[in-house]
Amino acid sequence: MLKIAMIAGEASGDMLASSLIRAIQNQYQGEVEFVGIGGKMMQDNGFKSWHKMETLSVMGYIEVIKSLPEILKVRYSVLKQLLEYKPDVFIGVDAPDFNFFIENKLKQAGIKTVHYISPTIWAWRYKRIFKIKKSTDLMLCIFPFEEEIYHKVGMAAKFIGHPMANDIELNIDTLKYRKLLNLPEDKTIITILSGSRIREVNSLAEILSQTCHKIAEKIPNCLFIYPFASQHTLAIMDNYLNENKPDFEYKLVLNQTRDTIKASDMVIAKSGTVSLETALCKKPMLICYKINKFTEWMLRRMVTIDYVGQPNIIAGKEIVKEFLQEDANPDSMSEYIIELFNNQQKRKAMIDEFYKLHYTLLQDGSTEGAKAVLDLIHNRVND
Template identity: 40%
Template sequence: MKVRIAMVAGETSGDLLASHLIRALRQHIPDAEFFGIGGPKMQAEGFEVRWPSELLAVHGYVDALKRYRELSGIRRTFLAQIRKERPTAFIGVDAPDFNLWLEGKVRDEGMPSIHFVSPSIWAWRGGRIKRIARSVSHMLCLFPFEPEIYERAGVPVSYVGHPLADVFPLEPDRAETRARLGVPANAAVVALLPGSRQSEVRNLADTYIATARLLQAGNPEIIFLVPLATRETRQIFEEALRRNQAADLPVRMLFGHAVDAMTAADVVLVASGTASLEAALLKRPMVITYRIGKWQYRLMKHMAYLPWVGLPNILCRETIVPELLQDEATPDRLAEAVADWLRDPARRAAAESRFRELHLSLRQDTARRAAEAILPYLASTRA
């Protein structure tokens, strides 16, 4: 009997992760079929897209509530298809709020359900572990401290490493990147990453610009690189420059190229999220900041378990880089934190060394290890 795998991947990151997994599984099962909710990268690997993964891109509680009926309808329709078609297994890639319900229903039908990318139960909403134990046949974790949590709850689990650690070089070539970007080799360079979403850029653009002004006052030769992912986010930042009469700031806007901007920089000012992990894997010292709605921040802070929000600090289990959040994210404090890195090459070198250790711990050939963890659940069909 042919192996057929139903999958759901949420957003762009899930699409990329799932595409690598499909390729790795096909090395063992060349004629395997994959279908469900996915994106263009999965489709390029032969995945049958029944709904695009961008439908699962929900930003915050309000958006989730507004779209609940739509998403619930898609989920129930897909479950009906799974019940009818009886695939070999179901793999949910990230999108836990969407996938865990589906995984539980699939498992109740006697089919294995694998979840790829552990929800951050170690950061908040730890009560989900009971639901996960009921829903998931196997959990695949990106971070080395996560398996112990699932083992204590009796959930079969595998640590597979982080895919970015496989992609990023252990020794980024800053000189080559600066030359390619036309940035002077000896210039002081700060990368400003205010986020990938429009709401994030709106919340942080004015603060980042004011911070850049203070840094320029202390170092007139400084250069700022600002990579922005979309036309809309670039426009928001450009409007903030005009509003703050900051045409004189030495700002280089880049369309995308966030990795190049961070590689070329001496220090990165970054909104908390995956970009902070990317900065760590690029061995760049950074200052992590974030600002969201007052009530949403209070709720998330009340539910949080750890003293950090930035992945570099969480993974290192210590404060390697400063975190200035919400009311603490003032231009004065951010500028001082960035300037502290620029003034202290020994501290920068220590952080870079610690990030290299982190990189090695996360580099596990993620797609291969994930595929190997999944293969036993497909064995009966292949026999």
């Protein structure tokens, strides 16, 4: 029997790991046992979870500090179990702080280790790569340029594609999603992605509201949609808009972000993964972000890339206009969106770049990842 151990720390990792489990089961001609820490999707595919994944699904400094005793208890316990279990391979899915520690201890014990999704060493704190190399035998990468970064330090890495590129269809039927969400077909819909964190929504609420106001003055028949992934962040924006009584038409939606993007004509997106999601949905957009001065000063000392938007980072050039810090203001952003609305050629050029991006990232990630994992195990068995 092939023994594979995995640890996923949150919902996105649970999804990635469950897909990888299915691909390994399809490729391996024999019985496989999957154990470790995982969520419902993994367990639905035959995974046995030794601990609750929710213990590791903690975000925010205060929350992490409060949960630290329990996290450390789980870390010690699962490490002891893994060393006794002696899997043929261990796969850490994201959760780098937790998983790299586990990977290091297991590799020292002679167990092959894999990490799925590279931390952003290409953006900041590059020197982490040397600790990663000591802990991990194989890195599975979701961006094409990451593979070469690891190869330069003599570490095995494989680009297997971005999971979102597989999840999002190449050609978006905008009308279909408007009907799905019961949105009007005759309006110009602009989706406003203000972030998934409380701090982000608080810092951008006023700027985005004023931007919408200026856009509505120049683009008739506009509807602004604000999608949110949590009731808490939705409530923050709802309270702000109710208090300030904006003179533009808007709607707030919960847990329908991707469908809302697909239903829109244009998007204003906070920097982050959602900017890549918007690009893969082929929607003309801008990227904005605003942080406090001290955080900006700290990041400028550490960040080593020219762009913050993931579409631009992957393309190696600015295909989406970035409005950061002082540039993230209502005048500049509204002026750009209005120009984009009135310039069909400019919108088409951006969409063409998004198609190129989608094709670059569109790989059969789980199948390729499973093949790489099984190859690694095979090499170990032959030793």
